[in-house]
Amino acid sequence: MSKARLVLTALFVDRQTPAEVARRYGVHRSWVYKLRARYRAEGEAALWPRPRRPKLSPAATPASTIELIIRLRKELAESGLDAGPDTICWHLAHHHGVTVSPATVARCLTRAGLVVAAPKKRPRSSYIRFAADLPNECWQSDVTHYWLADGTDAEILSWLDDHARYALSVTAHRRVTGPIVADTFAETAAQHGIPASTLTDNAMVYTTRYSGGRGGRNAFEAQLRRLGVVQKNSRPNHPTTCGKAERFQQTMKKWLAAQPVQPTTIGQLQILLDAFADAYNHRRPHRSLPQRATPATAYAARPKATPAASRDADTHDRVRRDRIDTTGVVTLRHAGRLHHIGIGRTHARTHVLLLVQDLDIRVVNAATGELLRELTLDPTRDYQPTGRPPGPTRK
Known part of the structure; x- marks a missing residue:
């Protein structure tokens, strides 16, 4: 009782x-x-128990602000953009002149039934976070698949600045190849400057270091060495190393899925990607940046980094075993391009060793050790002629 x-x-x-x-x-x-x-x-x-709520709550959030919070949540979610409390607070402050805390926004969304419970994830404190100090200090790149509305598969290649999360280049292709990676990097560097380093995974379009060394460096690797750009690659089975590019692709695909008309061609997909990059860089606040700045603001706030030193000493040395074909030619791949080196028909079917140091090549008879030819490769020519034999020129 x-x-x-x-x-x-x-x-x-x-x-x-x-x-x-x-x-x-x-x-x-x-x-x-x-x-x-x-x-x-x-x-x-x-x-009966009496309610302890006060009759008046002068510090309560106005009803108009609550309605504005719910409306912003709906608009951002329907646009495929981040609609969390921090983002809503940024839009309230920058576009509506209303200042509230993220906790207040979270309470309003919870009371309105707009919060979807998420499973427990790995705590953020367990991750080792890193970010470049300057723009162009490091560029991240990755390739992701995207299914067009007609059921065909497309691939999206993106270049992202590690410091500002600025989307430098986002392009759509039927299939991303090594030459496409090299060409898009060159175009992006011409527009935004040459970065000091790059960070990618170990896909063959980025590096051939896990290909057994048979083909040498690909075109992208040779391009980075020529420009003095330090190339960094993640460890196998560690996608979190390139987490910024992975998270960017997740945001991009969420935005694409929210568009009313889905693309059926590469051209239509590229139009949508250009629109997304503009919104992502200039109108979407980024939670990982100070004061929830936009990537474009952070990218322009500091001077850009440049390659620190030449990589001339970083030569690529390899030994390749091969056999001269019936026409007296042996092949060698350099910078992703196959070159034919003339040795002479007299040495047809001879097993040889190719001692390669970048462009300097020595072809040695594998059985006798005789030097059959020594040359400096001309990367602009597919066929490397044998040239005239030593001695006086015939008239």
């Missing part, structure tokens, strides 16, 4: 005074008078 019912019984059944009841049950006399008046006015309802 509750104490309130005991107090009422003593007042109305035992006919005790409020002072006696207060002393008997150890309560304040004013509460006894208040309970007696409430029982006379409400009856048994006086025994």
Whole structure:
């Protein structure tokens, strides 16, 4: 039995005074008078728990602000953009002149039933976060698949600045190849400057270091060495190293899925990617940047980094075993391009060793050790002629 019912019984059944009841049950006399008046006015309802909410809440969030928060949440979600409390706070402050805390926005969204429960994820504190100090200090790149509306597969190649998360280049292709990677890098570097380093995974379009060394460096690797750009690659089976590019692709695909008309051709997909890159760089705040700045603002806030030193000493040395064909030619791949080196028909079917140091090549007979030819490769020519034999020129 509750104490309130005991107090009422003593007042109305035992006919005790409020002072006696207060002393008997150890309560304040004013509460006894208040309970007696409430029982006379409400009856048994006086025994029910009373709400403790104050009658007035002058610090409560205005209804107009709550409606604005819910409307922004709906608009951002339908556009395929981030619609979390931090992003909503940024839009409220920059576009509507309203300042509220992310916790207030989170409470409003929860009360409106707009928060979807997510499974527990790995805590952020367990990740080792890193970011470049300057724009162009490091560029990240990755390739992702995207299915067009007609069911065909396309691939999207993106270049992202590690410091500002600025989308430098986002292009659509039927299939991303090594020459496409080299060409898009050259175009992006011509527009934004040459970066100091790059960070990618170990796909063959980026590096051939896990190909066994048979083909030498591809065109992209040779291009980076020529420009003095440091090339960095993630460890196998560690996609979190390139986490910024992975997260960018997730945001991009979410935005593409929210568009009312899905692309059916590469051209239509490229139009959407250009629109996304513009919104991502200039109108979408980024949570990982200071003051929730846009990538374009962060990219222009500091001077750009440049390649620190020449990579001339970083030569690519390899030994390749081959056999001269019937026409007296042996092949060698350099910078992703196959070159034919003339040795002479007299050495047809001879097993040889190719000692390669970048463009300097020595062709040696594998059985006798005889030097058959020594040359400096001309990358502009597919066929490397044998040239004239030493001695006086015939007239």
